[in-house]
Amino acid sequence: MRRLVTDTLIIAERNLVRLPRAPELLIGVTIQPIMFVLLFRYVFGGAIRTPGYDYVDFLIPGIIVQNTAFGGFATALGLNEDVSKGLIDRFRSLPMSRAAVLGGRTLSDVATNALSITILLVTGVIIGFSFHTSFLDAAAGVGLLLLFGYGFSWFLAFIGLLVSSPESVNSVGFIAVFPLTFISSAFVPVASMPDGLRQFAEVNPFTIIVDAMRHLWLGAPAGNSVWGAVVWTFVIVAVFAPLAVARYRRVGR
Amino acid sequence: MPSEASDAPAIEVRGLVKRFGDVRALDGVDLTAAHGQVLGLLGPNGAGKTTLVRVLATLLEPDSGSASVLGLDVQRDAAKLRERIGLAGQYAAVDENLTGLENLTMVGRLYGAHRAEAKARGRALLERFELTDAADRPTKTYSGGMRRRLDLAAALVAKPPVLFLDEPTTGLDPRSRLSLWAVIEDLVAEGTTALLTTQYLDEADRLADMIAVIDHGRLIAEGTSDELKDRLGGERLEVRLDDDADPQIAVRALGTMSDEPVAVDGSLVKVSVRTRRGAIVEAVRRLSEAGVGVADLAMRRPTLDDVFLSLTGHAAEHAGEGEEDASHDGQDERAPEPERAA
Numbered sequence: 001m002r003r004l005v006t007d008t009l010i011i012a013e014r015n016l017v018r019l020p021r022a023p024e025l026l027i028g029v030t031i032q033p034i035m036f037v038l039l040f041r042y043v044f045g046g047a048i049r050t051p052g053y054d055y056v057d058f059l060i061p062g063i064i065v066q067n068t069a070f071g072g073f074a075t076a077l078g079l080n081e082d083v084s085k086g087l088i089d090r091f092r093s094l095p096m097s098r099a100a101v102l103g104g105r106t107l108s109d110v111a112t113n114a115l116s117i118t119i120l121l122v123t124g125v126i127i128g129f130s131f132h133t134s135f136l137d138a139a140a141g142v143g144l145l146l147l148f149g150y151g152f153s154w155f156l157a158f159i160g161l162l163v164s165s166p167e168s169v170n171s172v173g174f175i176a177v178f179p180l181t182f183i184s185s186a187f188v189p190v191a192s193m194p195d196g197l198r199q200f201a202e203v204n205p206f207t208i209i210v211d212a213m214r215h216l217w218l219g220a221p222a223g224n225s226v227w228g229a230v231v232w233t234f235v236i237v238a239v240f241a242p243l244a245v246a247r248y249r250r251v252g253r
Numbered sequence: 254m255p256s257e258a259s260d261a262p263a264i265e266v267r268g269l270v271k272r273f274g275d276v277r278a279l280d281g282v283d284l285t286a287a288h289g290q291v292l293g294l295l296g297p298n299g300a301g302k303t304t305l306v307r308v309l310a311t312l313l314e315p316d317s318g319s320a321s322v323l324g325l326d327v328q329r330d331a332a333k334l335r336e337r338i339g340l341a342g343q344y345a346a347v348d349e350n351l352t353g354l355e356n357l358t359m360v361g362r363l364y365g366a367h368r369a370e371a372k373a374r375g376r377a378l379l380e381r382f383e384l385t386d387a388a389d390r391p392t393k394t395y396s397g398g399m400r401r402r403l404d405l406a407a408a409l410v411a412k413p414p415v416l417f418l419d420e421p422t423t424g425l426d427p428r429s430r431l432s433l434w435a436v437i438e439d440l441v442a443e444g445t446t447a448l449l450t451t452q453y454l455d456e457a458d459r460l461a462d463m464i465a466v467i468d469h470g471r472l473i474a475e476g477t478s479d480e481l482k483d484r485l486g487g488e489r490l491e492v493r494l495d496d497d498a499d500p501q502i503a504v505r506a507l508g509t510m511s512d513e514p515v516a517v518d519g520s521l522v523k524v525s526v527r528t529r530r531g532a533i534v535e536a537v538r539r540l541s542e543a544g545v546g547v548a549d550l551a552m553r554r555p556t557l558d559d560v561f562l563s564l565t566g567h568a569a570e571h572a573g574e575g576e577e578d579a580s581h582d583g584q585d586e587r588a589p590e591p592e593r594a595a
Contacts, residue, residue: 018350
């Protein structure tokens with residue numbers, strides 16, 4: 001157990017040390033999210049009705065959730081690269097914890113997510129976003145985001161070890177995660193969607209997370225969203241962490 | 254240094270089988286390496302060399318048969334075994350975005366050393382592998398040869414008594430190859446047991462005490478380099494005579510250098526010599542004494558192709574499966590070969 005903790009921290013440190021040296025990764029967690037916030041706020045924002053809220057207030061919790069989900073792609077792409085470069089072979093030949101490479105990956109995503117959440121919140125405030133709740137609620141929201149991001153990274157760890165190339169990792173991103181986050185309450189009110197899509201959006205875990213964030217940051221009615229979000233996160237980890245570790249144990253070129 | 258009971262061989266493989274779909278990558282391999290011995294595993298791409306190394310390094314589970322290293326079973330005792338082995342491969346598994354020192358420090362810590370301890374060990378290894386000047390540069394700026402040296406250094410972090418070197422010089426330029434060979438020779442001199450896979454006979458020849466030849470997942474020959482060469486008919490001296498010279502005089506002059514009849518093919522005279530050492534000088538002396546004019550004279554060393562041709566009846570396949578495999582064709586850069594005559 002001690003081995004798992006120290007090894008996980010060593011791997012997380014490795015991932016973070018290399019971050020500033022791989023500019024394309026850094027752009028992914030900094031410039032790109034800002035660009036999306038500005039596009040939605042100024043291009044689509046004027047056309048979207050969000051009863052009770054300014055669109056910028058409505059948008060920021062939603063887009064931060066989407067961005068946090070995409071933060072986990074650093075795990076999928078990083079693991080995929082480690083497999084193809086033979087580094088996973090090296091790690092697997094070492095007397096280290098079998099879960100540490102994955103644990104370290106998902107943990108370093110928490111740090112990069114914290115960075116991009118900060119950047120997005122600052123951007124949001126500059127273009128008019130404000131918290132409508134207490135400091136504690138707002139902080140709880142950030143905590144929930146980081147927890148959810150951590151859980152989602154385990155799903156992407158599994159994907160990264162499952163598919164054969166970085167291109168396939170990106171396809172999963174576009175084919176699965178983009179629709180999932182768009183057909184949710186992240187960018188538009190679910191009530192505005194046509195039948196079929198609306199029912200899907202209502203049960204979509206991303207809607208639950210986004211609603212939880214709007215409760216914690218804007219004071220929107222909570223329903224079961226906060227607990228729902230926590231439960232979803234644990235379900236994702238409970239399913240995908242064992243799958244990812246099992247995959248890691250037999251992965252090979 | 255190995256502290257194991259000396260009755261267990263350093264590496265012992267019995268009836269090992271590994272299938273990938275319909276392909277039997279390992280088809281019943283038996284292999285033994287004694288302590289302190291370098292076992293060269295020679296074979297073309299796809300012969301099963303890497304699969305065997307991956308099984309021994311606990312990366313891959315065999316379908317049947319058994320394999321143990323230092324008396325530790327690769328499946329049952331995998332966790333314990335990983336503390337005693339080092340793995341270096343043709344893919345130079347280092348993190349490109351970390352510096353050389355950071356890479357080695359990370360590996361040291363993953364073996365359980367404290368940061369300062371791991372760093373000191375990393376510095377010592379960089380010094381030894383002549384990478385000190387590049388210690389603080391990200392390894393993506395390293396040359397191919399430097400990466401291999403760093404990869405090998407990473408395998409040595411925990412001073413493992415057993416090393417697996419999977420095609421350590423494949424794809425390297427001749428100079429880097431020679432310097433890596435020197436490093437490996439040093440290690441071996443210190444008593445490390447090593448399993449070295451290679452496509453190159455000259456590499457196995459220089460580094461290995463025992464050579465096992467593998468093809469299609471089966472072991473097809475085993476022995477010392479000399480024993481294998483004997484099976485190939487040893488090394489051949491090829492003499493191209495002047496057009497007006499009489500081949501029969503050359504045959505008589507050179508005949509006693511060989512146990513086998515001297516072959517004549519036009520103006521080309523081929524002699525299987527007993528020993529490479531001094532053979533060229535001796536041949537030139539004899540031919541000059543006999544007054545035979547020589548246009549060209551070269552030592553033809555046995556190549557992997559020769560081994561395969563003689564052992565299996567088919568030529569070694571060099572079709573590259575890896576990223577950097579195709580660039581080297583197994584020729585010896587120190588002794589250029591004549592065009593293959595046959």
